[in-house]
Amino acid sequence: MRYYENKFPEVDQLVMVQVKQIAEMGAYVKLLEYDNIEGMILLSELSRRRIRSVQKLIRVGRNEVVVVMRVDPDKGYIDLSKRRVSAEEVIKCEEQYEKGKAVDSIIQQVAKKCDVDAERLYESVVWPLGKKYGHAHDAFKLAVTESDTVFESLDMTPEVRSELLSTIARRLTPKPVKVRSDLELTCYSYEGINGIKAALRAGEALSTEQVPIKIRLVAPPLYVMSTTSTDKNAAIELMEQALSKIGEEIEKYDGNINVAMRPKAVSAVEDDALARLMEQAERENAQVSGDEDESEEE
Structure with missing residues (x-):
């Protein structure tokens, strides 16, 4: 599922990827927040130091934080860099990704329970909340106590609203x-x-x-x-x-x-x-x- 409204990430954006394959030119990855579309980390963008063993830098199946260097929407090319990402940016991206995962888990459960399309819920609930509150996860947490304000003017049925609130309460209420x-x-x-x-x-x-x-x-x-x-x-x-x-x-x-x-x-x-x-x-x-x-x- 695509976590964000744009189909492709923007240049200089931090994204979470999973390594699919390591080739001569670099590593093929899938962008986890963008419906698993394919991107590539060029060999020269893996590390600032001289590369002696690619396997020590990156492994198939492992998640990595990278930054977007180039995007060609027509051809579907996305060039990424691992070496240009700082330790602080890694933490920031990991937090953002965990938020997106939590939101997606809630949406998938509500979609299944109410027999509605998950993408439709993203279009009518998640993306509008992201624009208004910065991230739907922050809006969901606020909705636990202020649901009328947060969900005001959103296009969803009473059944979906009720299920969404109960799921949010179970998943996002802080545990002591x-x-x-x-x-x-x-x-x-x-x-x-x-x-x-x-x-x-x-x-x-x-x-x-x-x-x-x-x-x-x-x-x-x-x-x-x-x-x-x-x-x-x-x-x-x-x-x-x-x-x-x-x-x-x-x-x-x-x-x-x-x-x-x-x-x-x-x-x-x-x-x-x-x-x-x-x-x-x-x-x-x-x-x-x-x-x-x-x-x-x-």
């Missing part, structure tokens, strides 16, 4: 991620315990509705700060601020903070490992308390 940071707090002054409590309260006080911060004791002096949010970047940023706040507060009591792990998104495996560590600490604390009682009775 857990962000965690491990820190050690020590304070040996006269008010040490109160200092640690005040510092932890100061960190938790930065919580918001979107990023609720919780701090738990693992085993002195180790604490874990965590939150669950749909906005990973905002969560990490707020937790960094909380660490700074805790550090400022504990210094007032002549205490110290050591950040054992900076805020980051953690997997279920890492979370389970932490839970086991906390359970072990609880068991050890219980054993110590029991031993002390027994020695006192003796």
Whole structure:
């Protein structure tokens, strides 16, 4: 399927391609965002360095980010370059391509469910939204909360509109991620315990509705700060601020903070490992308390 309204890309445009065949003159590729039409990366445009092995630079079946050098719509020739693409441009193109893939997946599902032509949905929904919002993917995300505004004046039936909205909600609604940071707090002054409590309260006080911060004791002096949010970047940023706040507060009591792990998104495996560590600490604390009682009775 063609992701964009133009049948051919424009000169200097970044596009995602998949390598089909490697020949003497270069590599034949298909443009994934333009209905798999064929293009060619000339051998001289594969790398800025001297080419000793083409196989190390490019492989059949692999996706590559390239830039369009020449387009001949009449003959169907599209010349591409890999060596003229910077690392920053690769990231930009990959993000754009992933957006297009997500939109296409939604459109294909809606077309199949409602028994309509996918290209017709592109013409009546995707391309008009792309012109208005920059990319249909951005419009789809906005439609989750503002469907009346986003879909206003678009040519589609109530059935298609309903199915499109429900599919967008399932596919594009952000999933919550857990962000965690491990820190050690020590304070040996006269008010040490109160200092640690005040510092932890100061960190938790930065919580918001979107990023609720919780701090738990693992085993002195180790604490874990965590939150669950749909906005990973905002969560990490707020937790960094909380660490700074805790550090400022504990210094007032002549205490110290050591950040054992900076805020980051953690997997279920890492979370389970932490839970086991906390359970072990609880068991050890219980054993110590029991031993002390027994020695006192003796």
